[in-house]
Amino acid sequence: MSPRKPTTNEFCPVFRCVDLIGDRWSLLIVRDAFDGMRRFGDFQRSLGVARNILSDRLKKLVDAGILAMQCASDGTAYQEYVLTSKGESLFPIVVALRQWGEQHLFEPGERHSLLVDNRTGEPVPFMALTAQDGQVLTAVSTRVKKVE
Template identity: 80%
Template sequence: MNDAPCPVARSVDLIGDRWSLLIVRDAFDGMRRFGDFQRSLGVARNILSDRLRKLVDAGVLETQAASDGTAYQEYVLTAKGENLFPIVVALRQWGEQHLFERGERHSVLIDTRTGKPIPRMAPTARDGSVLEPATTEVRKVT
């Protein structure tokens, strides 16, 4: 376990590699089985197995018996894992803004209640105003 005093460093240590983050993304999209993750990601079995074990050990995912009664096990997000949703959304929105040409097709995250794309996320102050990097500071551990 990373003992750095920085929450970003500890978070990146757990979910910052490509495969772990994409596994979490796929879990949000409803994937639950090893084979489904492997087909979606095209990752080697040993790497996928390692990342799934790491996410289970950290309490991001948990295993449970397959919902269809087969002998398979499924990987499901825990409450801790579901708390990663804003991270995945923030990465998605940053990618939409900076990594696609105007008019280039890409997947869209939809609010199922309205059928419309979700609005842009932004950190806000207690009064609801949008926070910018220049209006925040990190107080380092001394």
């Protein structure tokens, strides 16, 4: 058998991220974990996903180090899923998806959930990608340096 030829996707961080958390259930599990959910039953009730699919996605997220399992905080025999520091670092991705959805998937004035700053109670401002000097970066002001 000849060795598999590498594809350009193998060197792409976006490809690897989408491969790991890009399906809807994984992202929604992460979203719910940010909202404080920890137990299998809570995830299932929130998402309405089949048990086998939820089990698969939770295992994948645990195996990837995004979630960790720990004993229930209330002392019961249950296990809880908690975000690891690696999982918590997905917060800007979830916020970016939320903000894109707010801008493009709701009619003006249509009600939707809102992410607010706990300190002020004010909505979280729109995220912007900035350069070292503070200039806002756009797709046309950046490029991907490909692996050769």
